[in-house]
Amino acid sequence: MQTNSLIALLIGISVGVVVLLISYSLTKLRSEVPPEEREYMDPLPPVLRMAWPVIVFIEYHFCSKLPATWLEKAHKRLQETGVGYMLTAEQYYAVRVFSTIVAFVLTFFSLNALDKSSPGILVMLTLLGNLYPLIWLSDVRKRREKEILKALPVYLDFITLAVEAGLNLTGAIKQAMDKGPAGALRNEFQMITRDLRAGVPRADALRRMEKRLNMKAITSFVGTVIQAEKMGASVGAALRVQSQQRRIERFQRAEKLAMEAPVKLILPLIAFIFPVTFIVLAFPIVVKFMQEGML
Numbered sequence: 114m115q116t117n118s119l120i121a122l123l124i125g126i127s128v129g130v131v132v133l134l135i136s137y138s139l140t141k142l143r144s145e146v147p148p149e150e151r152e153y154m155d156p157l158p159p160v161l162r163m164a165w166p167v168i169v170f171i172e173y174h175f176c177s178k179l180p181a182t183w184l185e186k187a188h189k190r191l192q193e194t195g196v197g198y199m200l201t202a203e204q205y206y207a208v209r210v211f212s213t214i215v216a217f218v219l220t221f222f223s224l225n226a227l228d229k230s231s232p233g234i235l236v237m238l239t240l241l242g243n244l245y246p247l248i249w250l251s252d253v254r255k256r257r258e259k260e261i262l263k264a265l266p267v268y269l270d271f272i273t274l275a276v277e278a279g280l281n282l283t284g285a286i287k288q289a290m291d292k293g294p295a296g297a298l299r300n301e302f303q304m305i306t307r308d309l310r311a312g313v314p315r316a317d318a319l320r321r322m323e324k325r326l327n328m329k330a331i332t333s334f335v336g337t338v339i340q341a342e343k344m345g346a347s348v349g350a351a352l353r354v355q356s357q358q359r360r361i362e363r364f365q366r367a368e369k370l371a372m373e374a375p376v377k378l379i380l381p382l383i384a385f386i387f388p389v390t391f392i393v394l395a396f397p398i399v400v401k402f403m404q405e406g407m408l
């Protein structure tokens with residue numbers, strides 16, 4: 114009996130020492146993480162803000178040592194989605210690691226609470242947690258592209274009017290920023306003006322925007338402006354053609370969505386509306402048959 118008590122005491126002391134060592138190590142590692150400057154970055158969403166100390170810890174100690182090719186690829190994806198103003202490439206991978214850990218822990222404890230053992234579900238939901246930031250980025254990029262394509266004809270109109278009124282392209286972009294709607298496209302034009310103030314040639318500043326957005330409409334706009342300036346052609350006329358073309362494309366996209374609506378309604382009709390309609394129509398008939406003893 115005394116031997117068992119002694120063994121239990123030793124095990125308890127060992128567990129306590131291990132916990133203290135782990136706590137001390139984590140505290141030491143946490144103190145090595147330098148403070149982050151987010152003054153010139155976009156604000157974090159509420160969910161990320163709560164978990165941000167853990168994400169910064171993972172970023173500093175693990176994700177900063179990832180291969181440069183991985184980080185460059187992630188940086189390009191973040192720039193295309195506009196999230197690059199909120200996260201760095203290292204922080205993006207740290208978010209993926211954190212999401213994977215959270216998905217694994219939640220799934221593991223949920224399965225234990227339900228008294229079930231399903232390694233397949235555990236692995237599948239853990240992988241889903243790892244891929245969730247990637248899915249979120251894809252959704253953000255689609256919404257951002259729609260916003261830019263919607264605002265682009267308006268900005269092109271303002272730039273065209275300003276150029277035809279006698280302003281140069283830089284002044285026209287500034288006027289468009291003052292008059293145009295707020296959003297992702299205004300932010301991109303602000304980055305162009307910032308590059309121009311820093312001494313970057315106008316063609317290079319436009320090319321930078323083209324690389325950040327990676328959209329056909331922006332590529333066409335940038336190519337047209339640069340080509341018109343090189344050839345000495347009228348920039349206002351070239352921009353007016355671009356504006357008309359973008360407006361036609363926006364109308365065509367709206368027509369396409371309108372034509373796709375009936376096709377997308379087929380599945381909800383078959384799965385939800387038709388069965389309910391048949392039940393409503395058949396119920397009086399069934400009741401009538403039951404009253405007459407035919408059923």
